[in-house]
Amino acid sequence: xxxxxxxxxxxxxxxxxxxxxxxxxxxxxxxxxxxxxxxxxxxxxxxxxxxxxxxxxxxxxxxxxxxxxxxxxxxxxxxxxxxxxxxxxxxxxxxxxxxxxxxxxxxxxxxxxxxxxxxxxxxxx
Numbered sequence: 001x002x003x004x005x006x007x008x009x010x011x012x013x014x015x016x017x018x019x020x021x022x023x024x025x026x027x028x029x030x031x032x033x034x035x036x037x038x039x040x041x042x043x044x045x046x047x048x049x050x051x052x053x054x055x056x057x058x059x060x061x062x063x064x065x066x067x068x069x070x071x072x073x074x075x076x077x078x079x080x081x082x083x084x085x086x087x088x089x090x091x092x093x094x095x096x097x098x099x100x101x102x103x104x105x106x107x108x109x110x111x112x113x114x115x116x117x118x119x120x121x122x123x124x125x
Contacts, residue, residue, distance in 0.1 A: 006121035012056040052120035057086035
C-alpha cells in the first residue's frame with residue numbers, strides 16, 4: 001500500500017463531518033487523523049506531526065479558539081498550517097487574527113474544502 005502524500009489532523013465533534021472529510025480527502029492523496037475532541041491534542045499531534053490541521057470552532061472540551069491559541073504557542077506545532085471552520089464570520093475573523101492561516105465558513109462546498117486543504121498541506125512540503 002502506497003503512503004499518502006499529506007497528513008491532515010481533523011478536530012471536529014461532529015462524527016458525520018469527520019467521516020465525510022475522510023471519504024472526500026482520501027481521494028486527494030491525504031491521510032486523515034480524525035479526533036472527536038481536543039483532549040490531549042498536543043500529545044496526539046506530536047506523535048504524528050500532520051501537514052495541516054482542520055480545526056472546528058466547537059471542538060470540545062477546549063473550544064477551537066483555545067486550541068488555536070495553544071497550538072500557536074507550542075514550539076513544535078506552531079508552524080503547522082491551521083484551517084479554521086466556523087459558521088460565524090466574526091469568530092472566523094478572530095481565528096485569523098490569532099494565527100489561523102485559512103478559514104472555512106460553514107456551510108462550504110466540497111471544492112472549497114479540497115482546495116483549502118491541499119493549499120494548506122502544500123505549504124509544509
